[in-house]
């Protein structure tokens with residue numbers, strides 16, 4: 001039987017609750033959904049906090065104190081994870097997101113906490129990390145529409161654009177390459193089962209051994225199955 005996830009410390013859970021209470025859900029609704037944003041967050045808000053906090057307990061056991069994590073596409077789903085890393089593990093976290101509006105909202109809600117979100121391409125970040133978080137990014141319908149349709153098994157053969165797909169694939173390969181080059185070995189990658197293919201492909205091309213943990217966990221907002229990969 002898999003061990004029970006560690007419960008986060010009381011002050012971390014309180015900090016997470018405060019951040020979730022301070023978020024501007026009206027503005028986030030417009031960013032996360034084309035329509036029905038208010039309804040989305042009414043349904044997701046508590047669930048996202050609960051799943052994120054539980055997942056933070058799962059990730060916590062896998063991280064050593066004082067290390068560094070790179071978060072690609074960090075949003076509301078990652079709040080509890082970032083709080084856990086910074087407050088309980090004293091780790092340095094670099095949290096990147098391309099949406100400037102969302103970064104502003106998240107940073108306002110996180111005021112006083114020892115981490116900030118950055119509106120920048122994670123592929124351009126410098127330094128090394130022992131943990132890479134890459135969840136629901138490489139199948140993001142906004143950044144990679146064709147690739148996203150294919151990944152989720154929704155591609156329409158009548159309208160699918162292979163040239164656009166090839167371009168998106170080149171972009172994704174570049175992001176994966178730049179991020180994985182920054183991962184020390186042994187290193188941990190937290191990703192979704194769909195995105196794990198890109199990691200495995202990079203490892204095969206670079207002769208890096210990897211191992212996939214069998215257990216999966218739902219991601220806090222999108223619900224994609226999250227898995228852990230050990231590299232090196």
Ligand SMILES: C[S@@+](CC[C@H](N)C(=O)[O-])C[C@H]1O[C@@H](n2cnc3c(N)ncnc32)[C@H](O)[C@@H]1O
Nearest residue numbers: 073075077096097098099121122135136140221
């Ligand atoms: C579908 S959202 C997922 C957000 C969050 N991880 C979640 O699970 O809810 C994808 C996010 O990835 C971000 N993103 C895509 N490519 C990125 C890159 N190269 N660097 C940083 N963020 C990126 C987008 O800006 C967007 O905010």
